[in-house]
Amino acid sequence: MENSDIEQFAALPAEVCRHAFVRRVPGIDVSYDKAEALARLDAVHRDVRDSLGLGARAFVTATQVHGNSVATVSAATDQCFPDCDGLITNNPEVCLGIYVADCCAIYLVDPIRRAVGLVHSGKKGTELGIASRAIAQMQKEFGTSSNDLIVQLSPCIRPPHYEIDFAAEIMRQCRAAGVDQVHDGGICTACDLDHYYSYRAEKGRTGRMLALLAIR
Numbered sequence: 001m002e003n004s005d006i007e008q009f010a011a012l013p014a015e016v017c018r019h020a021f022v023r024r025v026p027g028i029d030v031s032y033d034k035a036e037a038l039a040r041l042d043a044v045h046r047d048v049r050d051s052l053g054l055g056a057r058a059f060v061t062a063t064q065v066h067g068n069s070v071a072t073v074s075a076a077t078d079q080c081f082p083d084c085d086g087l088i089t090n091n092p093e094v095c096l097g098i099y100v101a102d103c104c105a106i107y108l109v110d111p112i113r114r115a116v117g118l119v120h121s122g123k124k125g126t127e128l129g130i131a132s133r134a135i136a137q138m139q140k141e142f143g144t145s146s147n148d149l150i151v152q153l154s155p156c157i158r159p160p161h162y163e164i165d166f167a168a169e170i171m172r173q174c175r176a177a178g179v180d181q182v183h184d185g186g187i188c189t190a191c192d193l194d195h196y197y198s199y200r201a202e203k204g205r206t207g208r209m210l211a212l213l214a215i216r
Contacts, residue, residue, distance in 0.1 A: 006048060009107070009152045011183040015216065016111040018052050021154050022210040023195050030197070030207030037207045038099065045210050049095060054214050057095040062087055064099065064120045068128035070137050085125055086134045088117035090142050095214040101197040102189050104156035104167055105211035106131055108138065110149055115142040118213045122156075126166040126173075135177045146178030153184040154211055157200060161190035 007021040025044050030037040049055045058076040062084040070086035076093035087096045088108070096118040098105045103122030110116070119125075119134045131151075138144040151174050159165050167184055174182045189196040189209075197206040 007155075009183065009185075011150060011152050011181070012107060012109055013111050013150070016114065017109050017116055017213060018054060018216050019107060019213045020048055020052055020211075021105065022048050022212070024193070024197055024207065024209070028207070031202075031205040033205075034208065041207055041210075045097075048210070049212065052212065052214075054095040054212065057093055057214060059095050059097055060087060060089070061097045061099070062120065066120075066122060066124040068125060068130040068133050070117070070119070070130065070134045072137065072141050085121070086117065086119040086130055086137075088115065088134060088138050088141065090115040090215070092215040095212060098211045099208035100154065100156070100211065101199040101206055101208045102157035102162070104170060105154040105209070106134070106170060107152040107154070107211065107213055108134060108149060109152075109213075110138060110142065110144040112148045113142045113144050114215055115144060116213050116215055118211055121166070121170055123162075123164060123166050126169050129173060131170050132173045132177050135174065135179065147180065149179045150181045151179050151183065153182075154209070155185065155187035155189050155196055157190045157198060158186075158188040161188060161198075161200065 071081040073089035106119040108117035
């Protein structure tokens with residue numbers, strides 16, 4: 001795995017969390033359905049977790065049904081939460097993972113309470129307010145204050161390649177929830193198929209980027 005295949009965000013404090021956004025992996029044919037594409041990418045994704053020092057941690061994902069359910073992860077056990085699009089935890093033995101290919105992966109980091117969240121939000125999830133729900137759930141479960149929370153949006157599809165700008169709506173929802181530190185690089189996945197997978201541009205036969213987030 002080359003460093004150029006991994007994206008990291010300066011806004012997320014390295015002293016609090018470990019994170020990565022695994023981009024398109026050169027040389028792997030992923031022109032299949034999601035299950036086969038993920039199977040072909042699995043070894044690379046495992047290598048990335050190892051390179052971040054997260055290989056021994058429980059790897060927790062979600063089935064991602066384009067809803068607004070957020071799971072609180074307590075146990076350090078490998079698992080995939082059903083009917084769920086968001087994950088939050090304050091367990092330092094857990095690594096969260098969300099797969100995207102045009103939708104946005106939202107990183108949430110509370111450096112004071114040392115809690116993190118990772119959310120899958122596309123058109124439907126954004127309409128259902130999953131970002132706001134995740135923030136509220138971190139407040140309830142961990143005592144997170146919106147003033148302390150740092151939010152980072154991953155690359156995702158944007159106009160003119162998509163009919164709505166759901167990234168802008170995610171940012172609006174986060175700010176309405178009281179978060180001042182909201183960051184977005186503005187990168188469109190469908191504009192750069194050399195570095196990103198795009199479900200729309202590649203008509204569904206493509207791979208998935210992997211967002212990873214864990215407490216240091």
